[in-house]
Amino acid sequence: MTVTETTAATQARAEQLCSPRPPVHPRPEGQDHYTISEVVALTGLTAHTLRWYERIGLMPHVDRSHTGQRRYRNRDLDWLDLVGKLRLTGMPVAGMVRYAELVREGESTYAERSALLEETRRDVLARIAELQDTLAVLDHKISIYADAPRASERH
Template sequence: MASHLTISEVAERTGLTAHTLRYYERAGLIAPVHRAPGGQRRYAASDMEWIGFLLRLRETRMPIGQMQAFARLRGEGNATVPERRQLLEQHLADVLAMIESMQRSAGALQDKIAHYRALETRSLAAVPPPPERKPRASSLPQTSRPRPLPAGPGQTARNRR
């Protein structure tokens, strides 16, 4: 990795926008970033590691206020290690509770899906096959006997047989 990355390079590598990175710095989540002579931010490898950890906290839904408290304690040095550990232990307990809750919810969804599949299978098996199509009475020919032929010259209907 380059020794110092621009904000656009960090944005590309982390998936954060440049706007979010600047916000994180203003909010105290990221310590003020080293600047190049022209004033552009230059992120070091240690900044990238910290941003990666912040992304993990965000992914586990740590509220921004807790993230700020953790960053503030981190900035105060090793004397705050016990408080940082406690904060992370509490967050981990919250995450594990959330995972357990999500697993119960996922189980309920799986059960409901299985229930609906069973209903679909039963309803398909219970549906009788469609009856054979019989022509309707109105589509049958109206006469069952042939019509008499008209009489030819010198014949009557009786003597044609």
């Protein structure tokens, strides 16, 4: 396999991995109330992280049961999914909290939210380009090592 073929195959795998896919832990059908331990199981986040998100204003208001226990809803799980994606972009926590504040402020903040996400998108594209360059170097080195035993056998 040539470096170009290897790079193309790697890019195809990366595109496959990056395509939208169902959540790792699908939600129970018809359910819209979750305890904190259920959310931990569904999201992979810790209870400490969920409480911290709430404390810093990253998590919108979470409903409580009559005994004061948190009761998360599907909209909360959707929000946590978005927060997870924003974390993967490398967006600082302060930026995520700012975005959450803008969402709570309503439709009048669409332009500011869009600008924040566009800036994050530019950062992600720059990181992808850096990773693609790095991948090309790795593919080149791998191809050299793959050919090395054959070259030493000839001598």
